[in-house]
Amino acid sequence: EIVLTQSPGTLSLSPGERATLSCRASQSVSSSYLAWYQQKPGQAPRLLIYGASSRATGIPDRFSGSGSGTDFTLTISRLDPEDFAVYYCQQYGSSPYTFGPGTKVDIK
Amino acid sequence: EVQLLESGGGLVQPGGSLRLSCAASGFTFSNYALSWVRQPPGKGLEWVSAISGSGGGVYYADSVKGRFTISRDNSKNTLYLQMNSLRAGDTAVYYCAKAWEFPDYWGQGTLVTVSS
Numbered sequence: 001e002i003v004l005t006q007s008p009g010t011l012s013l014s015p016g017e018r019a020t021l022s023c024r025a026s027q028s029v030s031s032s033y034l035a036w037y038q039q040k041p042g043q044a045p046r047l048l049i050y051g052a053s054s055r056a057t058g059i060p061d062r063f064s065g066s067g068s069g070t071d072f073t074l075t076i077s078r079l080d081p082e083d084f085a086v087y088y089c090q091q092y093g094s095s096p097y098t099f100g101p102g103t104k105v106d107i108k
Numbered sequence: 109e110v111q112l113l114e115s116g117g118g119l120v121q122p123g124g125s126l127r128l129s130c131a132a133s134g135f136t137f138s139n140y141a142l143s144w145v146r147q148p149p150g151k152g153l154e155w156v157s158a159i160s161g162s163g164g165g166v167y168y169a170d171s172v173k174g175r176f177t178i179s180r181d182n183s184k185n186t187l188y189l190q191m192n193s194l195r196a197g198d199t200a201v202y203y204c205a206k207a208w209e210f211p212d213y214w215g216q217g218t219l220v221t222v223s224s
Contacts (some may be wrong), residue, residue, distance in 0.1 A: 035210040037153075044203055044214035045145075045153065058142040058213055088153055096169055097155040 004100035023089035033093035117218030130204030141208035
């Protein structure tokens, strides 16, 4: 089973700042089959990125994903007030599909 | 507009059973795999089960294998999760999600609480 580790656990930033979230896998994720989700309190997760770098439908271009192998990054270029949430990475290259523990982005 | 509406959650005693349903609309139901993903209160996400569009292919997490059964009725656009021998560790919000690898639409979830 591929274990995903996300860092930092919490990221405290101000609106307008750049956010860089890391996701590291215990073994290589085949074909960059990695996705990112955003979840706000009381809501379901929302797909942001798939295939490590492809934005899902309707996702603003301030969200970008990069990486391959075992190291992946989600970048939010300029934080909007609506972006403060928990972000999860998930790999779907190897069964069982697994999620990371999440990174909380909160307001500084 | 894609909509997924879960139902069937509630309070159940350890060892009991519960059947979750997910009514779908807004897409060609039989063309898509569907998944159940759960989230214990205040914790992260865990893939529980998935089923192919035809229903011929299924997947279960080791934590629920032998206790949970996923199924679908393509004539009713409905996904099911039969949960037996429930344990305290199964307490979570259960989400129905469209697709298998990286779900692009999720329901709002239904809470299952296993407690005596």
